[in-house]
Amino acid sequence: MNFDDSAEEAAYRAEVRTWIAANAPDLSHLTAEERRNWHPRHKEVARAWQATKADAGYACISWPKERGGAGGTAIEEAIFNQEEARAGVQFTYFMTGLHMLLPALMEHSSDPASLAQVAPAVRGDTIWCQLFSEPSSGSDSAGVRCAAVREEVDGVPGWRINGQKVWNSGAQAADFGMVVARTNPDAPKHKGLTVFWTDMKAPGLEVRPIRMMSGDNELNEVFLTDVFIPDNQRVGEVDGGWKVVISTLMNERAALGSGTGLNWRDVIKLAGETPSFDGMALDDPAFREWLADYYVQSEAIRLTSFRTLTSLSKGHAPGPESSAGKLLWSSTTQDMTSVVLNVLDHFGMVDDPEIAAASGAFQHRFMWSPGLRLGGGTDEIMKNIIAERVLGLPGDIRVDKNVPFRDIPHGR
Amino acid sequence: MNFDYTEDQKSLKDEARRYLNAVSPITVVRAVLEADGDGCDSGLWKQIGEQGWCAAAIPESYGGLEMGYVELCALAEELGRALAPVPFASTVYCFAEALLAVGTDAQKEELLPQVCSGDLIGTLAVSEGAGVLTPERIATRFADGRISGAKVPVVDGLVAGKAVVLAAADTGPGLFLVDLGGEGITREKVSTIDPTRGEARIVFDDAPAQPLGDGVDGIAALSGIEDRAAVLMAFEQLGGADRCLEMARDYALERYAFGRQIGSYQAIKHKLADVFVKNEVARANAYYGAWALSTDAPELPLAAAAARVAACEAYWHAAKENIQTHGGIGFTWEADCHFFYRRARHLGLVIGSPRDWKRRLATRLEARVAAEVD
Incomplete structure (x- = not known):
């Protein structure tokens, strides 16, 4: 050590x-x-x-x-x-591109024109977004229904894309997107997917903002209507898209597991300035007991990043600890913001940056935090990953395995 | 950067696991439980002494191996995993650390070699009854080389040869070395939730005693000793918590209900994922504590409190959910699950409850923030 x-x-x-x-x-x-x-x-x-x-x-x-x-x-x-x-x-603007999508592009594409897009993104000249989730495929990320059909336009071989994507972080400001589409509805669901990258200004592509419960507009819906993507913008094999998806999702969890934002120092500062029954909130025994628990969990997140560094310095890939880190960070953050609202008592509800404690940062985080537990793999998916990949427990009984995608039951 | 055991430490740990699998299988724990005796397997203790484990972190000048504290942590993790029913924690993490921290040269030279060989069992006698013992409530008195009062529960108090006793003196609270085989000592067994670790009530009636060290502030010294013990004990707790998770996982793979392995249900998978996360929180904090202990870092008091709080929570949670995963069979005397449930709370109380340590942690955290501002 x-x-x-x-x-x-x-x-x-x-x-x-x-x-x-x-x-x-x-x-x-x-x-x-x-x-x-x-x-x-x-x-x-x-x-x-x-x-x-x-x-x-x-x-x-x-x-x-x-x-x-x-x-x-x-x-x-x-x-x-x-x-x-x-x-x-x-x-965070460039993280989706630089941590998730472009590493997968470099791994799975050998097309010079595609690879030429990487360097400008590194400089921040272009922003990339992810076009994976759909209204009917969230956690079930292979349940993609957005369709890609082969077509040649002016002698250029390519694909005609139709479908809808959702929860696309930063799509409103993105120059390029990486899209997963179904190229073979007759194959089982993981085996008929293909990944492409597209210009977000391509004809037929429309971005509509989603207003989140926090009032922010970071997420979007993206509609693809007869969007044409040349075949050289395909990433990976035809019907081999699941492999590409997996490499991006693993990168996402590693990035989210590291933990950023308000921390115990901010909480101590606020509690030290906020009056309570006897003295300040920081003096309150119940608060102190909670603070100890919160610190221990925050430390675990920080220290787990050292374990990741240890793996890196030995030339190994980081392990599954990143799923535990993401799970821990999102739930401790949500609970922490709620405790801080209690510490502030009546005034905990005030989020006006002009008068709120810490300029309203805790209230803003409070309204954001449900999203932390959903984005980048929900708490429930993280727990499945830990149970199956770390503990070796069996996968759930699947009714959609080895069935042609078009025959899988679905709701509306 | 190496936030992990080194390769040598890993092989020491593997070796310790193989050894304990051979000499201290779970049947040994059951035998101690059912014997209802002094809570110790004396044959196993002798073997562990012969292995040199008690000497692992003690300096060579006192007959130790001076391997280092991370090595001792690795052994602790394996002892905790095996639930070894031996007075290792009392002797090595508490008694020896007390001597090393504040003992005089003469006290160290006399007693540490006996600890190293496993010939001397030592313990720490602090508690006097229900609740938190604040300095002003200490009823045990030391005066003129004699000590009087009662301590309960004293871990390994039935088998220990010597104890470091917290007592009040005219100069304030102090720590005193007492020969438990000497005059003026009465000890009786106390039944506890974990009979695989023996506990006693010890009455001191004008028993001969000598101050530990020279002019030592007993409260500050005890706190420092407990910090060191907390880190080492956190590794025992971590070893136990990991074993609970493995037991629950194995049972979830083997047990079928409604035509499928219970481990295929998300109710079980998510429960065990939560256990995994708490164990990882405990591991990260314990490793940090091991680093602080092994380097005598100024971060030790805060790191030790964090290691203890995380380890207590992880072991308790893993032990109870292990029983829950096993269902009815897990609640029987015949199943091994209750050994861990007992030990989890034993270790979670023995140098102070998590409530006590959360209080210490908050105080230390506040001090750290104040120091950063200055």
């Missing part, structure tokens, strides 16, 4: 810490409102920071140089990410 960097790692950390301190964007001139995700001013700061990193060789550090990366190691990338989070300048 040691948390010390090797001499090389320590030198690298010192180097990036200095570089980040000298180059990190200053968010202090933004108002509380402007500092929220997807606010145009916030997004502009993030885009500029991404380009600065790419120019200096700190974006997608472990990726090859010809793809816009720096040809570094996974451990260097992890160290940079830690330091970036420490400095409070980690943004």
Whole structure:
């Protein structure tokens, strides 16, 4: 057990810490409102920071140089990410593309035109979104009904896509999307899927925002009506899309499991400033008992990331601990926000950033937190993954296995 | 960065597991339970002493192997997994750590070699009855080289040769070394929820005693000793919690209901996934505690409290859900599930309840935040 960097790692950390301190964007001139995700001013700061990193060789550090990366190691990338989070300048806009979709594109496509899209995304010049879920296929992610049929247009072989996607994070601002479609409804459901990437401005593609319960507009519905995608934009084999989907989803959970946002320090600060029966809320024994539990769970999330780093520094892939991390982070976050509302008592309901405690950050997180337990694999799916892949328990009895997709029962 | 056991530590742990599978199968635990005696398998204790396990973290200058604390944590994890009915925790995590922390050179030179060989069983005598023992409530008194009062329950109090006793003195609370085989000592067995770990009521009637160390603040010293014990014990708890999860998993694969393995139902899968998550929370915090202990890091008090809180919760949860997964058979005397249920709460109370440790944790966390602000 040691948390010390090797001499090389320590030198690298010192180097990036200095570089980040000298180059990190200053968010202090933004108002509380402007500092929220997807606010145009916030997004502009993030885009500029991404380009600065790419120019200096700190974006997608472990990726090859010809793809816009720096040809570094996974451990260097992890160290940079830690330091970036420490400095409070980690943004989410490019994560879907850079952590989930483009690694799968690089793994499953050899088309030069497709691969040429990677480097601009690394610089933050383009944003990618995921077009996987559908109204009738959420957790059942292989239950895709969006159809792709072969067609040639002006001598270009390709596919005609029709269907509807939903819960597409960032699609309103995305330049490109990765879409899963059914290419063979006669095959069992996992065996008739194909993945493509598409220009989000392609004719027939329409993005409609979904207003979330938090009032934010980060999620969307995407309608595809006779959208044409050239065959060179296919990712992976025809009917071999499930493999591509799996590689993206595993990346997603690893990214979500690391835990960001409000933490125990913020909670202690607030409780120390909020009056209670005797003294401040921080002095209340019931609160302190809860705080201990919350800290222990938060620490586990932080420390699990060190176990992931240990695997990386030994050249291994991270293990299934990322599913446990995601599960833990989303539920502790939701419970934490509710406890903080109690600490604030009557005033806990006030979310006006001008007068609310911590500019309303806890109330905003409170309204966001149900989504944390749903996005990137629901709590229930995470538990299935742990039960089946870690503990080796049997899969559920399936009525949809080895049945042609078109014959699988479905609701409306 | 290596937030894991090293390869050498892993092979030590594997070796310990093989050894304990051979010498301390679950039938040994059952035999101790049913014998209803002193809660110890003396033959097993002798063998463990001969293996040198008691000496693992003790410096060579006192006859120890000086392997390191992470090595001792690895052994603790395996002892906990095996539910080994031996006075290892009392002797090694509590008594030896008390000597190492505040003992005089003469006390260490006299007693630690005997601990290393397994010849001396030691324990810590703190509790005097129901509830939290605050410094002003300590009724056991030390004066003029003699101690009087009663301690209950004292873990391994029936088999221990020496105890470190918390008592009040004119100079304030202190820790005192007492020979339990000497004059003025009466000890009787106390029945507890875990008879596979013996507990006693010890009455001191003007028993000869000597201060542990020199001018030691008893309360602060005890707290420091308990931090070290908490980390080591967290590994025993983790080993037990992991074993509960494996037992429940194995039973869920083997038992059929409504025509299918019960482990194929989400009610069981999700229950066991929750156990897994709590065990991982305990593992992460225990590993951090092991790092702090092995490096004498200033983070130790906070890391130890976190390791204990997480380990108590994980073991309790795993032990009760293991019984639940087994159904009716899990509630029988014949099934082994109750051994873990008993031990989970035994270990969760022995150096203070989770409630006590959550209180310590919050205080330490507050201090850390204050230090960061300064």
